[in-house]
Amino acid sequence: MDIPTLTIGRVREGLLSRRFSAAELATEALRFAQAENPKTNAYLHFSPERALAAAERVDEQIARGEDPGPLAGVPVAVKDVILTKGVRTTCGSKLLASYVPPYDATAVERLEQAGGVIIGKTNCDEFAMGSSTENSAFGPVRNPVAPDRVPGGSSGGSAAVVAQGTAVVALGSDTGGSIRQPASFCGVVGVTPTYGRVSRYGLTAFASSLDHIGPFGRSVGDSATLLRVIAGRDFRDSTSADAPVPDYAALLGGNVKGLKLGLPREYLKDLMSETGDLISRGVDTLQTLGCQVREISLPSTDYAIACYYIICTAEASSNLARYDGVRYTFRSESSDTLSDMYRNTRGEGFGAECKRRIMLGTYVLSAGYYDAYYLKAQKVRAIVARDFANAFQEVDAIVAPVSPFPAFKLGEKVDDPLAMYLSDIYTITGSLAGIPCMSVPCGNTAGGLPVGMQILTRHFDETTMFRLADAFEQAQRR
Amino acid sequence: MKITEQEVRYVAGLANLKLTDAEVARFQADLDGILEHIGKLNEIDTSNAEPMAQVLFDAEETATLRADAPEPTLGDQAALANAPQPGAGYFKVPKVIER
16 A cells, blocks of 8 residues: 555545455554654644544445445545544644544535545644744644745645645645645645635634635545535535535546636736746646637736735634633633733734734724725725636636745745735735635746646636646646 | 834734733834735725625525524533633633622
């Protein structure tokens, strides 16, 4: 059993032909992941009991001749902002270092019902706030491709375990690029579905109008299979959409001839050369597949960062108010009064980036500033969304970079929060509009660093996005 | 300057966040830079835009409602399991009112 080369299909084939059992696979996958983890710090903790229980259910189903489900026996990693009943969920925060959730996220419940085997929880920026996974209270994650570099963030752990081969697929969360950017930095596929496609029930809230759960995989097909399993209406999240969920993986493999693609001129004008070159080559490849490429304009791009960092911090400041020392494990010991307890717990518990965002969010919502900042940002968000709606009148999909540069060195950007925010430009726009977007590997720089290409499509049209990404992936392999 | 140290302390109070003097100085500088960038939004005309609070999609008006039927809840034992200081079925906190 060669764990790093497993795919969902190979696991299924191995199980059904009785070459190995799900329990044997889970045991071996756990052993391998634990042995490899010191190289990256990508897993925060493992869940052997839960993994073996899930694997045994799959083995029993196979023994009874039942269909064990589309994820049968597949080792899955889950970002540690997504709740797992009975398995510690820290959100990368000192505040929740010993928090054990009393219930499962819907996405977790669904992936286990489909036969998935959760082997551990992955490291991330504290409460998913960051672009490098350096903001974790439990130490940074190293990029498995280049250990002196970051894996991206905030879902850096989930991207790293898939790249490293210590899980076949993983769940991450994305608010402004937290799935796509680490996927790009680690050379794997990462998908942010349409807002509302996947239930957020059990996803620790950061910015509720922007938060998504989505899959990571080593191929478009595996990512598509995982998305189908976790997607769909859930009454426990009133923003989850009641839209039919196609069998994405079954729709792959066709040709993409005649598909109309748009290249936003605002995205390409100041790209660092190597990333820009790789994206251009990727676009050439899409043209050889018969796609029609034209330049489009997303005129409000320049305002997206400012708009995003007002909305996400405003929502975060309110969502993070609940960590006050009353209900969630950590309480400062040095407090005689209730208000001191709140202030000290939060002052001692939150890391610098969380505090910075709580401060900014509180400021933009405070009396006298609400109209100038928050309301203004909501209006700009509508204009950003309108830009995309206009573009999709002309094209079926938009192709863009994910990040202006490949993985940077650990420590390189930690002291300049604004520079870190500005690097989110290409991912934030799609998040504000709530459209599906993904990163698919597009080649490596001369120094061997992966670069991802972003594909964005209309609301609920993940099918076109996956079909295009799959055709591109096949072409890259040829 | 977009924000003063005094304002940083005021906002920290609103957010129930205890900051050290070093943090106040650091966040004053950080927020000042970020607010400077955010000032860019004044360049864009939003007079024809409705504020967008949420990503919307077509659905009937009651689409977000579940059936009005009782469902099992967590129960107080599970709900209190992560409390720093549970007691007698409640979350205990330091004294709020002086006698």
